Amino acid sequence: MSTTVSSNMPSRRNVVRSAAWTVPVVAASTAVPAYAASCGSTTYPYTLTWRTVTYATTTTGSGSTLTKTGTATIPGPAGSSPVIATFTSTQVGIDSRTSGNLTVQANNYPNVGATGGTGLLLQHQGIVAGRNASRQVVRIQFDRPVTGLRFTITDIDANNAAGGNQSADFWDRVELTGNRTFTATPRGGGNVYVIGTGVAGSENNAGEGPWRMYNNSTVASDNGDSAGNIAVTYAGAVQDITLTYWNARGTGNQAIFLSGFTFDALGC
Template sequence: MTITSSRPARPDSYVPSRRTVLRAAAWTAPAVSVAVAVPAYAACSPASAKPSSYALSWGSGVYTRSSAASGAAVVPGAAIGAQPVNVVVTSSVSSSRVVRTAQNLLGSAQGLELHHASPISAGREHRQTVTFNFSRQVSGLTFSIKDVDSSQGGWWDRVELSGARKFEVAPRGRRNTHVLGSGVQGAPWYYYDGNTVLPNSGDSRGTVTVTYTEAVSSISLVYWTSVGGSNQRIWLSNFSFTSSSC
């Protein structure tokens, strides 16, 4: 006689043991961790790092002045999803005879102000150096240096700028220009005569427009006077540049 069991080998109502469940969970846990980590890594992949344009407006909320010696900007990109470029501005002076006013590094609709208090001392040994550090390389950096002028017995602005760049200045006839020099140590930019006071930051005659021809991550501007006596100031216009979106 053949005896047939009434209990199937694996009934449909089979319930796995607690040990079986825990063992299966242990094998699947690493897959969950990998899936979470991938989006953070892919947020700035080489394929997504497309160029974006940026505009730093000194008079807007993107720039914050901390003191007469420092400030910082968080510049948003124009492209959708572009991450901002951070710009840190620092100022140093070469001697105790260079006194920065409370308006130094102040941002406004006129631009970023560089301002030395009266009585200023003549000579490059009494200078202010302003450095701009970008959180990643930027290309095509463009801005203007405004109100380069002079006053007899008061000041005669001298400006130098680091890096490979080209520049434009206003003509004054017969192939002459209002601003002379090339903006480097030994040949700074300066107004062609020693007694022309121009309207503050609003006259093209005292303006130097600069465009960088190579990518940069930092630039420095040196500001001083060849004539002492009064106070002196210039402005830098808004910065525009392109950079990778992340």
């Protein structure tokens, strides 16, 4: 389905599993951002392909205070300058992120969500269930506004293979800020695999709450399966969005991926 929302390793089965204001017209005409003043009005198409993009990570702190930042330098066509995208991961609570978190592992995950390419890995271990108990927050920023931003969050699923033993169980929850539309993979009968709206809150109905697999009594999908996909589009200009990822049940390792990005931007 398509819904509009406004809001501010091997296969996982083998793992121990952004104030309104008014100014005089004359003043406003001088308040032109540096990027606009220097870039003109020509926009260019950009594609972030995880397998080939120049991407590097840095870390500060340790343990639960560790901040990991990934920087992608996204090339554009002739006549344009690269767009710099940063992905900053922080942790709230006591889960730990794996060493592979916020990395690209093209050999292990060559076709995330059947998108045709690898993705950016977000992965937790030592899980404690519940949003308040622990969650990962990933802030995604671009060095200038982009329009028509599209990407897919893949592998949003659940695992209940362990039955009464929750050591391998999990149930993904994903939230995403901003004015966006999204599409989930259909499963027949007018239903979809991943339900919710990607906004924190009540989960009493399928059309509300974080994105999640419709049923937790399942075996985790393979990371190459499209069932756990949410395809996201930001039609308007965006420069800063935040993704929040957490677990609703069990203590098993969990992971999702961000596919490649496409968007338009000024070519400065």
